Amino acid sequence: MSIQLGKIGYLNVLPIYHPLESGLITNDFQIQSGPPAALNNLMDDGKLDISAASSIEYARHPEKYYLVPNIAIGSRGPVQSVLLLSRYPVEELQEKTILVSSQTHTSAALLSVLQNELWKIETGYTTGNATATLEKGERPDAILAIGDEALNLRFHPDYPHRIDLGEAWRELTGLPFIFGVWIVQRESWEASKKTLMDAVSKLIEAKDWGVKNIQQMCTLAANESCLSDKEMCSYFNGLVYDLAKDEIDGLTLFYSHLKKNGLINAIPELHFIP
Known part of the structure; x- marks a missing residue:
């Protein structure tokens, strides 16, 4: 077999x-x-x-x-490859829209938990390919990027606010x-x-x-x-x-x-x- x-x-x-x-x-x-x-x-x-x-x-x-x-x-703090890349400080994302990678289920759910439990904000969501979107010249308010794409985009100059979801989870819970x-x-x-x-x-x-x-x-x-x-x-x-x-x-x-x-x-x- x-x-x-x-x-x-x-x-x-x-x-x-x-x-x-x-x-x-x-x-x-x-x-x-x-x-x-x-x-x-x-x-x-x-x-x-x-x-x-x-x-x-x-x-x-x-x-x-x-x-x-x-x-x-997983991670015991910063994971580096699951990032919320934002044009604004996270507390200013209230009622703005986040582009979420279509490749993820868990990270999208974690983002929702962190918004509700840690940051106390509500946002809209769209799903798509972050790299392709940026290459077309579009600039979403924020992007949830995962995996190799997150590693490649983490220092994008148009997204000065980088929130590592692994570290945010540790801030919320103290756990991996x-x-x-x-x-x-x-x-x-x-x-x-x-x-x-x-x-x-x-x-x-x-x-x-x-x-x-x-x-x-x-x-x-x-x-x-x-x-x-x-x-x-x-x-x-x-x-x-x-x-x-x-x-x-x-x-x-x-x-x-x-x-x-x-x-x-x-x-x-x-x-x-x-």
């Missing part, structure tokens, strides 16, 4: 997927890459066995998935924020438990290798980016790839805020693979 594995198409998961894609860790994965929103849809449609997914995807359909333990993508988790289809698990367990072990082995060799990953990622080795290492060093107690506490609290703000119907229990 070939395992269909989803991969977020951003540099921040390079430490996890490079060992698999380069053959450093032998595996039988068929890897499909895409933005978080696309992977969420593929998992929801049952087209992937295991995938990185937005943390909100698990909350929306907990009956469909098991969480993979000991692996996530988990943007993405790895989930397994329950149907796939029931059909092929041993194969899926072996696959999960390979995935976690790859994460451990990547974290142990993070300096090498920085250099490799910088070669594919406009960032220098030093900037890329600063970025990677701010990320967390584990799902330990503090990260689980942060994830659970995020789900509580989603429920409070009407973004999910119920707070899900966290069910890890048996």
Whole structure:
């Protein structure tokens, strides 16, 4: 059985997927890459066995998935790749409009939580491609940019106010924020438990290798980016790839805020693979 594995198409998961894609860790994965929103849809449609997914995807359909333990993508403060880029101070965005990347689900939900709970503002939203919009000469009031696009746009001269959503979450809660988790289809698990367990072990082995060799990953990622080795290492060093107690506490609290703000119907229990 070939395992269909989803991969977020951003540099921040390079430490996890490079060992698999380069053959450093032998595996039988068929890897499909895409933005978080696309992977969420593929998992929801049952087209992937295991995938990185937005943390909100698990909350929306907990009956469909098991969480993979000991692996996530998040931050314990500034994340650098989930940014609200604004022409105005955040408190002056009241009743203005934010362009939100169409690639994100979790970051858009986090933005809504922060607006309601931390900044106490209400705004309008449009969805689209920030880079294409800026290249056309348009200048939205503010932009929610994620992933590699956020890294590339973070010093845009027309957007002097940069709010890091990972840091804003820490300001609100004092906890890490988990943007993405790895989930397994329950149907796939029931059909092929041993194969899926072996696959999960390979995935976690790859994460451990990547974290142990993070300096090498920085250099490799910088070669594919406009960032220098030093900037890329600063970025990677701010990320967390584990799902330990503090990260689980942060994830659970995020789900509580989603429920409070009407973004999910119920707070899900966290069910890890048996």
